[in-house]
Amino acid sequence: MLNSSDPIAAALSLWAGVGLVVAAAFLLYGFDKVDPGAHDAYAVRPxxxxxxxxxxxxxxxRWLSLVRGGR
Structure with missing residues (x-):
């Protein structure tokens, strides 16, 4: 269990939590937009x-810059 008084562990937990949410969203919705050639590459995503x-x-x-039309 994490000690709530440890700011480094709390920051790493927050970073990982946000990262997991971003990873899930990116793999479900953004991966095909960033790399159209990997459309059916479901084994690579994990x-x-x-x-x-x-x-x-x-x-x-990178995802937002591609959505806005940049390269």
Whole structure:
């Protein structure tokens, strides 16, 4: 169990929690938009979860820039 007085553990838990939400949303809705060639690559998607959790701010930034029409 996490000690509530440990700010580093709390920050890491928050980072991982947000990362899991972003990873789930990205894999369900955004993966096909970012890489159209991976449309039916369902076996690869679970392998991306650790990287998505770690790098979720970059994933959001890239996903939003592609949605807005940038490259």
């Amino acid at each position: 392998l991306l979860i650790p990287g998505l959790v770690l790098l979720w701010p970059l994933v959001i930034w």
